[in-house]
Amino acid sequence: MxxxxxxxxxxxxxxxxxxxxxxxxxxxxxxxxxxPLQDRVAALLVLLYAQPLTRIAQLGTDDVLHKDGEVLVRLGNPPSPVPAPFAGMLLDYLGQRPNAMTATNPDARWLFPGRRAGQPMTPETLELRLRRLAFPTQRGRTAAIRHLVLQAPAPVVARMLGYHDDTTAQLAAEAGGTWRHYAPGDHSRSP
Known part of the structure; x- marks a missing residue:
C-alpha cells in the first residue's frame, strides 16, 4: 500500500x-x-453573539422576536436584544430569506433554509459562504465571546447566549475578567 x-x-x-x-x-x-444579506446576517450573529455556525444553522424564524419595537434573538434565556442597525437588517432578512418560497420549502421555518425540503442550510455551506468573503469566523467568534465576558458576568453571558457556565467562566478568566466572584441568582432576598 x-x-x-x-x-x-x-x-x-x-x-x-x-x-x-x-x-x-x-x-x-x-x-x-x-x-448578500444572508451572509451579512450570519456574520453578525458570529460577531455580536459569538455563535458557532452549527448553532446559527439551527436557528428558526421563531427565534427572532419583534415586540414593542424591540428585536430580540433567542439564543438562550432570556433572549438577547439586537442593537439598532442590525435589528433592521435582521427584520429585512426575515422578509426575503432565500429558498423559502420554493415548492420544496413553502413553510420553511429555518432562519437559513437549505436547498433540501424542510432542512436548514448546513454549517459547512455557511462556512464556505463566509470564507468566500474572507470573513474570519473562528477569530471573530473568539473575539466576541471574550469581549462579552469582560462586559458582564460569565454566568449571565452563558445563559443569554446558550453557553455553559464553565465555558464562559474559563474564557473570562483567560481574558482577565473581573467578574470572577459574581454569584448568579436572586440577590433581592434578605438572608
Missing part, C-alpha cells in the same frame, strides 16, 4: 481579533450592500 499523507489541521483556538478589528468588520457588514 502506498503511504498516505493525512493533512494536519490545528484544533487550537486562533488568536482573537482585536476589538477595533471586530468593530470595523461590523461596520463593513452594515455598509456593504453588495454582500
Amino acid at each position: 502506498p503511504k498516505a499523507a493525512v493533512p494536519h489541521r490545528s484544533t487550537s483556538n486562533p488568536a482573537p481579533l482585536a476589538q477595533h478589528q471586530r468593530l470595523a468588520l461590523l461596520r463593513q457588514l452594515v455598509n456593504h450592500d453588495d454582500v
Whole structure:
C-alpha cells in the first residue's frame, strides 16, 4: 500500500481579533450592500453573539422576536436584544430569506433554509459562504465571546447566549475578567 499523507489541521483556538478589528468588520457588514444579506446576517450573529455556525444553522424564524419595537434573538434565556442597525437588517432578512418560497420549502421555518425540503442550510455551506468573503469566523467568534465576558458576568453571558457556565467562566478568566466572584441568582432576598 502506498503511504498516505493525512493533512494536519490545528484544533487550537486562533488568536482573537482585536476589538477595533471586530468593530470595523461590523461596520463593513452594515455598509456593504453588495454582500448578500444572508451572509451579512450570519456574520453578525458570529460577531455580536459569538455563535458557532452549527448553532446559527439551527436557528428558526421563531427565534427572532419583534415586540414593542424591540428585536430580540433567542439564543438562550432570556433572549438577547439586537442593537439598532442590525435589528433592521435582521427584520429585512426575515422578509426575503432565500429558498423559502420554493415548492420544496413553502413553510420553511429555518432562519437559513437549505436547498433540501424542510432542512436548514448546513454549517459547512455557511462556512464556505463566509470564507468566500474572507470573513474570519473562528477569530471573530473568539473575539466576541471574550469581549462579552469582560462586559458582564460569565454566568449571565452563558445563559443569554446558550453557553455553559464553565465555558464562559474559563474564557473570562483567560481574558482577565473581573467578574470572577459574581454569584448568579436572586440577590433581592434578605438572608
